[in-house]
Amino acid sequence: MQNPEKETKIQELLKLLEDKYAKEGQDLTVHLEGLLNSKYLNYWDYIHLDALLNLQVPKTDYSDELMFIIYHQITELYFKMILHEINNIRKQEIIDKESFFHRLNRVNWFFGQQIQSFDIISIGMEQEQFLKFRTALHPASGFQSVQYRMTEIASTDFINLVSKDHRDDFHDYSTIDQMFEKIYWKKGAIDVATGRKTLTLKQFEEKYSEVLIRFANDCVSTNLWSIFKRLPFEAQEDERLISEMRKYDTYANINWPLAHYKYAVSYLIRSKQIVPSTGGTNWQKYLPPRFQKQIFFPSLWSEQELQDWGKSWVESEVFAHLM
Ligand code: HEM
Numbered sequence: 001m002q003n004p005e006k007e008t009k010i011q012e013l014l015k016l017l018e019d020k021y022a023k024e025g026q027d028l029t030v031h032l033e034g035l036l037n038s039k040y041l042n043y044w045d046y047i048h049l050d051a052l053l054n055l056q057v058p059k060t061d062y063s064d065e066l067m068f069i070i071y072h073q074i075t076e077l078y079f080k081m082i083l084h085e086i087n088n089i090r091k092q093e094i095i096d097k098e099s100f101f102h103r104l105n106r107v108n109w110f111f112g113q114q115i116q117s118f119d120i121i122s123i124g125m126e127q128e129q130f131l132k133f134r135t136a137l138h139p140a141s142g143f144q145s146v147q148y149r150m151t152e153i154a155s156t157d158f159i160n161l162v163s164k165d166h167r168d169d170f171h172d173y174s175t176i177d178q179m180f181e182k183i184y185w186k187k188g189a190i191d192v193a194t195g196r197k198t199l200t201l202k203q204f205e206e207k208y209s210e211v212l213i214r215f216a217n218d219c220v221s222t223n224l225w226s227i228f229k230r231l232p233f234e235a236q237e238d239e240r241l242i243s244e245m246r247k248y249d250t251y252a253n254i255n256w257p258l259a260h261y262k263y264a265v266s267y268l269i270r271s272k273q274i275v276p277s278t279g280g281t282n283w284q285k286y287l288p289p290r291f292q293k294q295i296f297f298p299s300l301w302s303e304q305e306l307q308d309w310g311k312s313w314v315e316s317e318v319f320a321h322l323m
Contacts, residue, residue, distance in 0.1 A: 062133040067124035071117075072142065078114045079147035082107050086154045090222040097235035100227070104244050111251040118259040122266065130267050134278055139199040141279030142260075143189065146208050153216045155252065156225040156296035163187040164293050176216045180209070184294060188286040189279065200279040224248075225297055242300055249296045254289045254310050261287045 014028075021028045044050065055073065058065040085107045089095060142148075152161055158179050159170060166182040189201035220226070228236065228245065235241060264287060268275045277283045285291055289310030298306065 058133070059136040060133040062129045064125040064129040065133040067121070068130070068133070071121050071124070074117070074120075075114060076145065076147060078110055079145070079151060081110045082151055083147060083154065085110070086151065086224060089224060089227060090154065090219070095227060095231075097231060097238060097241060100231065100235070101241050101244055104224070104241075104248060108244060108247050108251060111248070111256065115251060115255045115259045118263060121263055125267075127267055127270070131270065131275065138278045139203065139280060141200050141277065143185070143200055143279040143281065144204045146204075146211070149185070149208070149212055150215055151252070152294070152296075153212065154219050154223055155248075156223055158216055158220070160225075160296060160298065161294065176213055176220070180213055180216065184292055188281050188292075190282070191280050192276070192282045193280075198280040200281075228297070245297050246300055249300070253292075253294045253296065257287060257289045257292070258310070261289075 017031075018028045021031060056066055056069045058069060085103050089100060089103045092099070158176055159167060159174075161184060162170065162179050162182045163184040163186075165187075169182070170179055186197075186201065189198045190196065191198045228241075264277070264283060268277060268283070274284065281287075291310075293309050295301065295306065295309060301309075
């Protein structure tokens, strides 16, 4: 025997494997033989690199369109990481203050990185090229990002996503189906020219309404805000946790929308003329957070802070482009 410790370890593992396979009525020897015949893993197969690098398919010959696609895909992956962490909180039957904080802190890191990374777009894409290739993209718009919507739904009570003019129409017994019709983004997606629902919205509703309503029903008592409100009183008063919650609200409902809006302005305003968006919304009124006033955790903010929502120096900087 070359190495008795190793030998014992192998015997232990074999016993564990035998028990595991026996439970499912499987023969361990067949699986061991399969292991003998299988190939070693490599990096490119593991992360599906070939598939990943084939997912960027421009619609035009403008070279910067590739950057546009890649950056949207990167953002979707960030949304996936954010949703994954939020779902980790949602799935725990009982969650304590520390793990809630720890997971939320991760969410904030991902959001923070995403907000910072918006600058990639301004470096990687010329306005001239964007204004050309975007004409081939109608009516597709980031507006149709289902993960963005799911992040919102998983973060707060549904009523907080209802357009602010309609919140008083609902009460504690209103259903998700009833409120869904008045969610803020449906109100925003009205065609500037016709006053009717944009095609962008119609496409999105057709593909995702059912999925989103089902998800929203799942989130009624497991969204971040409702979970926070069920934490022990001492945890709900914890300054460190409150500050992390406020940070998330700020990232998701002020800083990300502002960073995004800043680029919408810099790409869609040309010689002081406003260019219509691919999604057809009245975007200068729809996108700024001070108009939307989506707030996930309203009672963590003072009256003044709620009133001043989104009126930061960044916003004045953004608006300076419009003047
Ligand atoms: C040059 C870059 C960009 C421009 C000009 C732009 C423009 C717009 C406009 C005008 C809207 C409003 C809907 C519409 O009328 O189409 C919108 C919505 C949206 N875009 Fe972008 N966008 C850009 C980059 C991005 C990127 C990189 C993402 C990341 C996925 C993104 C995600 C979204 C989302 C999630 C919305 C919905 C926001 C909401 O409903 O509050 N956009 N975008």
